Amino acid sequence: MQEIARVTLENEMDLILAHKRSMKLAELSGLSLSAQTTFATAVSEVSRTTIETGKKGCLVLSVENEQRDKYIVACLINENEIDARAREGLENARKLVNKYNILTKGAQTSIELFFYILPPFRIDIFKLDEWRQLFRNEPPISPYEELKRKNEQLQDLSEKVQKSEAQYKVLTNALPLIIFSLNPQGELIYANEWLTRFSGETIESLNNGKWKHVIHKDDYDSFSLLLKNGITSDAVTVKTQTRIKNKKTGEYLWHQVSLSPLKNDLGELQYWIGYIVDIHAQKVYEQTLMDNFELKQTQEQLKDNQLMMEKYIDELNRSNRELTQFAFIASHDLQEPVRKLLFYSDFLLQKYKGNIDEKGMEYLQNMHSASQRMRNLIQDLLLFSQIHREKMEFRATDLNVIMNEMLQDLEISIEEKQARLTIDPLPTIQADEVMMRQLFTNIIANSLKYSKPGQSPEIKVTNREVDGFLEIAFEDNGIGFDEKYVSQIFTLFQRLHTRELYEGTGLGLAICRKIVELHNGKISAEAKEGKGATFYVSLPLN
Template structure:
C-alpha cells in the first residue's frame, strides 16, 4: 500500500508541473490573440467603442504577461513587477466595465432589446448622422418614385401587363383587367397563355420563349390580327406592344394592350360604305357612258335633218323659220358637245391606260404641235423649263396639258400677247408642275369652284365651252394620286399647280 501511494505521488510530481506550464502558455496565447482582435476592432469603431476595446486589449495583454511569467519565471519574478501587472489588469478591466456600463445594465435589468448593443443618439458622430440622413432621404425618394410609377401605371391610357420570364403575370393595371373582364387583382399570378386563343397557344409559347432570348421593343403579331380571350371566353381584337424592362432581375416585359374593337367596327363600316360608293360610281359612270353614247345618234340626226331643211331643197322658210331652225341646230350642237364632254369625263377611269415613264418635255411638245394653229393665231409665247420623266398615263396627261394651255390662250388679255411659262420642281417624293399665264384671271373665291362639273365663270357669248375641262383635269390628276389647284387675281393672270407622286401608292405597298 505504501509503495502504491509513493508511485502516485511520484507520478504527479512529474506531470503536474508540465501541465501547469502547458496551460499557462495556452492561456497566454489566447489572451494575446484576443487582445489583438480587440485592438483591430478599436481602429474601426467610434470614440466610445474604441476606448472600451483598447481597455480590453490592455487588460488581456496584462493577463497574458501574468500567466506567462507565473509559469515560466515564477521564482525569479519580483514582487514589484507582479503588483504592477496586476494593477494594470485591474485598471484596464474597470475601464472596460465602465465603457460597457450601458450593455451591462441591459443584460442585468432585462432591457427590451435583449442586451444588444445600440448606438445612442448622443453617441452618433457627424459622419454617421450625415449617412443616416442620406439613407432616410434615399428611402423617401425611392418610396415617392414607386408611388409615382404605380400612379403612371394605373393611369395609362392603355392596358398594361408586367410579365415574368416564365410567362406569369406579375402586375396588371385596371384598364387591362377591364379589357379582359377580370376582377381587381384577378390577373396577377396567371399565365399569359390563358389570354391567348387555344388554337394559337402552342405557337405563342414558342414565340414567347424565342423573344425572351433576345427581347427588343416591338409590336406583337407582325401586322397580323390579334385577339385576346376574356374571362368569360369572349374574344376581343387587340394591338400589343412589347417592351423589355432593362435591369429587371426576372427579365420582366411590359406588354401594352389596346382594345381596337371600336376601330375594327369603324373599319368595317368604312369598307361597307366604300363598296357602296364604288358600286354607285360604277353605275353612274356606266349610265353616263350609255346615255352620252346613245343620245349622240338622235342628236346627229336632228342636226343633219335640220340642216337639210335649211338648204331650201325641201321648201323655203320664212325669216322667222330660218331663225328658229338655227336655234334648233345650235342647241343640238351644244348638246352634242356636252355629251362628248360627259363621255370624256366618264372615260377617265373606265377607259384609262397604264402608267408608263413619260418625258414631260416631249409630251408638251406634242401638245403644242396639236395647238399649232391656235398658237399661231394668238401669237402666244410658251416657255418650258427642263422637266423630269415620271410615270403617268401619257394620253390623259396630254389631255390635261392641252386643256390648261388652251384655257390660257382662250382667256387671254385682249390687248396682250399670251405668255405661258411651264416649269417643274421635285419636292421629296412628289413632283410639282406649274403653268402660269398672263390672262384675265379670276377672283380667288372661285379657285375651288372652277374644278366643278359644268361650272362656268363667263357666258357662252363671251367664251365658248361646256365647263367640263377643268373637272376632267381634276379627275385625271386624282387618278394619278395627285392634286391640282389654282391661284389667281382678276386681271393679273393665273397659276395652276399640279402635284404628282413619284411613287404611287400601289408601288409603295408592293415594296
C-alpha cells in the first residue's frame, strides 16, 4: 500500500482538509465526479466522529496497487475504541465504499475504507510520486492549512535530522578512535563514547575544566592552544601530540590530536572536526630506539607502520568529514530551500503565465528546472549515503522476480523509447532484494537514457556461472563511450556528456558499484563510441 498524503484530525478545519484531499485523490485516480463525492463523503463520515470525540486522530490516504484489483484507501486512525457514535458514522460510510477493515491494537482503532479503481487506469511508481508531489505543492486553501503544512514539514525535517544524527553517532562510536567536534571558541560540541570511556569525563566537565584534569601538565600549554580562538581559519589540518590520563589505570598515555576545519559555502568556519588516536606504543618504541642502536631496523619498520596508520586515519577523517558535511547540508541547508523554490516557481508559472513576458517565463522555467535537478541530486545523495552493510538482509533472492519488478518500474520509459529487451532466465542467489532491484533499475535506466537518437534501444541480458560467481552481462546498442573512461564512470559525480544532452546527477553507476561491492562482487564495463556498451556484474552465488 503506497501512502500519498495524510491529515491530522483535530478540529472542523481539518475535516474540510480531509474532504478536500479525499476528493483530490479520487479525481487523480480517474473517478467520476459522483464517485469522488461518494468517497469523500464516506471519509468525512468517519473523520467527523474522530474529531467530535476530542481525541487526536489521523487520516492516511493511500493507493493499493500491488494486487490485481486497485483501490484508493482512506485509513482513519483513532486513539479511542469504536463507540456508538463512531459505529453510526462507520455504518454510513460502509454503504458508500466497496469494502472496509477494522483493526484494533490496544485502545487504538484503525478503519480502512477501500474504493475500487477501474482496471484501465494505470498506476505506476512514477505516477504515485507525481501525486505525492501534487499534494505537497498544492496551494493552501486557507491560512490555517498553510500553518498546518509548515508545522508538518518542520516535524518531518526534525525526524530526518534526528535519524541522521543517530546514524552519525553509531558510525563514530564504532570506530576505534576518539572523534570530536569543537566550535570556533574551542568548546566541545560533540564527542563519541570513546572519549568518556577513556577519560571518565563528560563533554560538560571537559568544557568547564578546560581539559586540565586529563591532559599531562607538561603538555597542557601546547594542547590549550587548540582550545583558544587563535587557530587561523586558513589552516588545513592542525596536529599535536599530548599525554591523556586513562581513568582506569591513572596512567598518562601518548595520543595524537588532529583538527580540520569545516566551512560553509561562503568560506566561513562552522566548527572543527578532530580525532584523537592512541600512539603510546609508538612513542615507547621511539624512546627505546634512541637508546639502542641494535633496534634500528625495528625503528624503520615502526615508522612505516606509523605512516600506514596515519594514511588510514586520514582516510577515516576524510570520510567522517564528508559524512558530516553532507548530513549538515542535506538536512539543514538544501532540502527546505529547494522545496520552496519548486513550490513558488511552479506557482508563478501556473498562476501568472499570461502576465509575464516571454523572457521572464524563460527565466522562471530555468529556475524551476534547476530546482528539480537539485532535488534529484539531493535524493540520489541521500540514497547513496543510506546504502550500508549494516542494513543489508541476505536471503534467497529470485533474480527473475527482481527483474520483473524492475521492468514494471521502468514500463513508461521502455514504452516511450520503444525499447526491446531480451532477458535470459536468472538463478536464485543469496542477496539483498532491495539493493538488487536498485542495481538492475540503474543499469537498465542507464542504457535507456544513452540510446541512439531515432533508433529503438535493444538491451540483452545474459548470465553464466563462473567459479561460484554469477556473471550478468547487460549489453545495449546505445551511443557507447571511449573505454579510457571506464575507470571514471563508476565514481561519484562523473559525467561523460553535458547536462543539456543527457539529464542525470552522475550518481547512478556509483550507487551500482557500492551495491555490488557490498555483495562482495565486481562491476566493470566495455564500450565503443557509437557501438553501444556492455556492463558486467559479478556476484557470489552464496
